[in-house]
Amino acid sequence: MFSSGWCIVVMASPYRVVLTGTDREVLDGWVRAGSTPQRTVLRALIAADGDSNAHIAAELGVCVDTARKWRARFYHRGIEGLTDAPRSPAPAEVFPVGGRRGEGMGLSAPRRA
Known part of the structure; x- marks a missing residue:
């Protein structure tokens, strides 16, 4: 059927899930x-x-990488693998010398008319 010589190969997942x-x-x-x-x-x-x-x-209308990721997590960790992993906290904000935002940065409060 394909005149270009291409064919599609669907590989089975190495993570065979048995519930x-x-x-x-x-x-x-x-x-x-x-x-x-x-x-x-x-x-x-x-x-x-x-x-x-x-x-x-x-x-399911998702990309193959998504299906592969969650199937592998379930295979390795069971039900617990399907929950979100804890995320690291946001990086701390770094302020200029003086310790407060705007200090030493040439910023000033807006002037009132």
Whole structure:
């Protein structure tokens, strides 16, 4: 069918996910609950599906890298792998000598008319 000689190869994921009964109950609960954040539901659907990453990505409307990432996390860490990892705090603000914003920077308060 392809006159250009190209073909598409879909590789199976090296992370074969087999859900336990408990995992299935938790993931199904997340999907059904109206209060579960959408991103968590999406991750649950990715982890629960046994298809290729490309097929899961196409079904859910996400990129293949997203499907690959969450499937691998679930494979390695189970349900806990589907939650957000803690983020580092924002970097501290650095102020000029004097310790306050605007000091030594040639800034002044606006003049009132």
